[in-house]
Amino acid sequence: xxxxxxxxxxxxxxxxxxxxxxxxxxxxxxxxxxxxxxxxxxxxxxxxxxxxxxxxxxxxxxxxxxxxxxxxxxxxxxxxxxxxxxxxxxxxxxxxxxxxxxxxxxxxxxxxxxxxxxxxxxxxxxxxxxxxxxxxxxxxxxxxxxxxxxxxxxxxxxxxxxxxxxxxxxxxxxxxxxxxxxxxxxxxxxxxxxxxxxxxxxxxxxxxxxxxxxxxxxxxxxxxxxxxxxxxxxxxxxxxxxxxxxxxxxxxxxxxxxxxxxxxxxxxxxxxxxxxxxxxxxxxxxxxxxxxxxxxxxxxxxxxxxxxxxxxxxxxxxxxxxxxxxxxxx
Amino acid sequence: xxxxxxxxxxxxxxxxxxxxxxxxxxxxxxxxxxxxxxxxxxxxxxxxxxxxxxxxxxxxxxxxxxxxxxxxxxxxxxxxxxxxxxxxxxxxxxxxxxxxxxxxxxxxxxxxxxxxxxxxxxxxxxxxxxxxxxxxxxxxxxxxxxxxxxxxxxxxxxxxxxxxxxxxxxxxxxxxxxxxxxxxxxxxxxxxxxxxxxxxxxxxxxxxxxxxxxxxxxxxxxxxxxxxxxxxxxxxxxxxxxxxxxxxxxxxxxxxxxxxxxxxx
Numbered sequence: 001x002x003x004x005x006x007x008x009x010x011x012x013x014x015x016x017x018x019x020x021x022x023x024x025x026x027x028x029x030x031x032x033x034x035x036x037x038x039x040x041x042x043x044x045x046x047x048x049x050x051x052x053x054x055x056x057x058x059x060x061x062x063x064x065x066x067x068x069x070x071x072x073x074x075x076x077x078x079x080x081x082x083x084x085x086x087x088x089x090x091x092x093x094x095x096x097x098x099x100x101x102x103x104x105x106x107x108x109x110x111x112x113x114x115x116x117x118x119x120x121x122x123x124x125x126x127x128x129x130x131x132x133x134x135x136x137x138x139x140x141x142x143x144x145x146x147x148x149x150x151x152x153x154x155x156x157x158x159x160x161x162x163x164x165x166x167x168x169x170x171x172x173x174x175x176x177x178x179x180x181x182x183x184x185x186x187x188x189x190x191x192x193x194x195x196x197x198x199x200x201x202x203x204x205x206x207x208x209x210x211x212x213x214x215x216x217x218x219x220x221x222x223x224x225x226x227x228x229x230x231x232x233x234x235x236x237x238x239x240x241x242x243x244x245x246x247x248x249x250x251x252x253x254x255x256x257x258x259x260x261x262x263x264x265x266x267x268x269x270x271x272x273x274x275x276x277x278x279x280x281x282x283x284x285x286x287x288x289x290x291x292x293x294x295x296x297x298x299x300x301x302x303x304x305x306x307x308x309x310x311x312x313x314x315x316x317x318x319x320x321x322x323x324x325x326x327x328x329x330x
Numbered sequence: 331x332x333x334x335x336x337x338x339x340x341x342x343x344x345x346x347x348x349x350x351x352x353x354x355x356x357x358x359x360x361x362x363x364x365x366x367x368x369x370x371x372x373x374x375x376x377x378x379x380x381x382x383x384x385x386x387x388x389x390x391x392x393x394x395x396x397x398x399x400x401x402x403x404x405x406x407x408x409x410x411x412x413x414x415x416x417x418x419x420x421x422x423x424x425x426x427x428x429x430x431x432x433x434x435x436x437x438x439x440x441x442x443x444x445x446x447x448x449x450x451x452x453x454x455x456x457x458x459x460x461x462x463x464x465x466x467x468x469x470x471x472x473x474x475x476x477x478x479x480x481x482x483x484x485x486x487x488x489x490x491x492x493x494x495x496x497x498x499x500x501x502x503x504x505x506x507x508x509x510x511x512x513x514x515x516x517x518x519x520x521x522x523x524x525x526x527x528x529x530x531x532x533x534x535x536x537x538x539x540x541x542x543x544x545x546x547x548x549x550x551x552x553x554x555x556x557x558x559x560x561x562x563x564x565x566x567x568x569x570x571x572x573x574x575x576x577x578x579x580x581x582x583x584x585x586x587x588x589x590x591x592x593x594x595x
Contacts, residue, residue: 012593071427073591087591094430104425108345110352115345122341123431125334151352 001082001096001174001207003045003068008077010038010063010231037063039231040077047174048205050197052218052239054317055228061211064228065177068209069099081175095124098168102180105160106167107152113163114148117170124171131170137203138166141196158189165193169200175207176200182217194220215317227317250290252281254297254306269293338431339439346443357448361455364405368456371397371523372463386527392554393525395467398456399550400522403481406448407545408441408489414496415505424590434583438489445485473556480552480561483568484545488516490575491541497579500586515540521547541571 013032018025038060045051053061066072067079070086070093079086084093100106107116121131139145142162147155155163161181168176178197182190198221200206212218218225219239227235255277268289272280283293290308297303350357372394379390388396414437417423426433495508502508516522520542526534537543548564 066424069428071424071591090427091430094428097428099425099428101425104422108349110349111345115348119341119345122338123429125338125430 002047003043003082003175003207003209004078004080005041005043005068006078008038008041008043008064008067008079009036009075010060010067010072011036011075036231038067038074041228041231041233043226043233043236045207045209047207048201049224050201050208050222051210052222052225053209053211053228054213054215054218054225055211059228060231061228062179065179065209065211069097069177070094095171096174098171098173098176100161100164100168100176100178100181102161102183105152105164107160107163109153110151112149112151113144113155113167116152116163116167117148120167120170126171130172134170134172135166138169138196141199142166142192158185158192161185161189162193162196165196169206172204173206174204176209178208178210180212181210182212182214190214190217191220197221249282250285251309252283252290252293252306253309254279255304256301258301260301339435342431342436342439343443343446346440347447348443350444350447357451360405360448361451364401364452364456365459367401368394368397368459369463372460386525388525388527388554391464391467394460394464396525396550396554397523398453398460399553400520400546402449402452402456403484403546403549404516404522406445406452407485408438408445408492410437410441410489411492411496411509413437414493415499418497418499418586419503421590427587427591434493434579437493438486441489442485449481467554469553470556473552476561476565477549477553477556480549480564480568483565483572484549487541487568487572487575488545490572490579493579494575494582497582497586500582500589515542516545519543520545521550525551527551541567541575544568544571 012035014035016031016033041060041064053064055061063072067074068081068086070081070088070090073087081093082096086093106120107113108119117135118131121128121135126134139148142165144162144166147159148163152160152163165178165181168178176197182193185193194217197208197210201208208221210217210221222239225235225237225239226233251272256279257277260271260274260279268284270282272282274280281293283290294306297306375390375393375397379385379393383389385393414423417426423433426436491512492509495505495512498508499505519526519537519540521537526537526543526547529537537547544564544567548568552560552564
């Protein structure tokens with residue numbers, strides 16, 4: 001299922017909160033202020049793609065996802081999901097899409113997940129044969145067998161999230177949206193969920209759209225990353241171009257009491273941050289170059305606690321948020 | 331298509347029944363409340379009747395059995411009001427919009443499953459208690475089906491009113507005051523404790539014009555004194571109000587949904 005988004009905008013009207021006498025005025029003649037949550041996004045996602053949406057809180061990721069699933073109507077712009085307009089054909093579309101919203105559980109709390117699965121198969125009008133087939137596939141790839149007959153309330157967070165994902169995939173949707181699917185999960189559970197999503201994508205060519213704070217998720221699952229900040233799309237790149245960035249740079253971290261801001265900048269070195277005498281430098285990943293820099297630093301300043309690390313995807317993203325141009329340094 | 335829809339919602343009800351059975355302890359607590367209430371009113375009505383054989387056409391035994399039915403319905407009716415209004419206020423109702431069912435219908439069946447279990451248990455417990463203390467009531471087996479139908483329609487009618495109030499949360503910040511008013515209406519004008527026939531004429535007129543009597547009084551009075559004409563009369567009135575309220579509910583729901591999809595949670 002492909003997605004086409006053209007100049008998508010969403011603004012909310014919010015009643016102004018007033019104090020004192022103005023409160024009465026507000027009752028009689030409410031004044032509104034407008035919040036622009038999404039400010040014109042263009043996007044095309046092809047069938048079978050796995051795309052990660054990242055962005056800080058309040059960036060407009062969830063709002064965009066909600067508009068794509070049809071539970072929020074856009075203020076302007078066009079959306080086509082599999083040729084349908086989600087806000088108008090919400091019911092029709094719902095048979096072909098699956099959603100997992102981290103904040104909203106779909107499982108019946110006191111019942112074993114298997115009961116929710118059966119219920120969902122009826123809600124999505126899946127016939128028995130298909131249901132059994134799909135269930136056994138999901139049980140297999142998410143390894144649900146040990147706990148799907150226990151009441152949901154007794155499950156660990158990871159087990160529950162796996163069941164949430166299974167519930168959303170039972171009707172074999174052509175497109176699945178996951179809003180923060182691995183939030184708070186341990187490494188093992190995260191890995192299983194990532195594998196399952198990749199597996200579904202391989203087998204059924206399911207389009208996967210995922211939002212996450214965890215850059216690791218995006219790295220492990222997605223081929224393409226879309227970064228949204230303050231309602232605008234600031235980057236839409238294949239994930240490879242980001243990992244290229246990772247491989248070409250190292251992060252040099254050290255402590256010094258000296259004023260480092262006057263440090264002579266050789267080509268390619270960049271101060272990422274200076275906080276409480278701790279300095280972070282971004283340096284090109286080149287052994288000779290790196291050792292030269294370190295020698296220079298040690299000669300010129302009193303330095304403690306020096307370390308060299310790979311910048312994580314998270315740091316890359318952080319630097320993108322702070323509007324350091326990525327394209328220039330790749 | 332229709333079969334799949336029936337299948338869908340009957341499964342919702344089935345799961346809800348299963349879910350209620352998990353709370354077996356809570357059902358017992360509620361039932362003990364019913365026992366206490368009935369016990370008190372048996373004492374009250376017994377002394378109120380004194381030597382009188384009947385009041386407003388009701389014998390003591392009929393009044394007590396009437397109470398069994400009204401209390402059973404009140405304690406077993408669909409309890410989805412707070413959940414719906416909560417989901418409206420928190421905005422989490424939006425998440426259900428992406429599912430192929432009607433939110434209000436889904437919640438009806440989800441509540442109905444639970445309601446059936448309570449109805450069954452409360453009625454059995456209440457009947458056993460009253461049977462022991464007061465004795466049996468004359469009752470024809472052939473009236474079971476029409477009475478059950480009227481009870482079911484009463485539950486629907488109540489759900490529609492509760493639903494309308496709950497959806498008012500789209501426009502108000504707090505609807506608990508409306509729930510409170512409705513429950514008091516049901517107590518008095520619905521004939522919870524005192525059959526409407528006992529009321530003075532003017533109040534009887536008000537009570538029988540409004541729909542509240544169709545939820546408690548109508549099924550209970552039919553149970554203690556069945557007649558085909560009374561049954562049909564109740565049935566028509568119930569269907570009439572159900573039609574009206576369904577239309578209003580659907581309208582409120584659509585307006586609310588539009589508000590939700592245009593302005594978020």
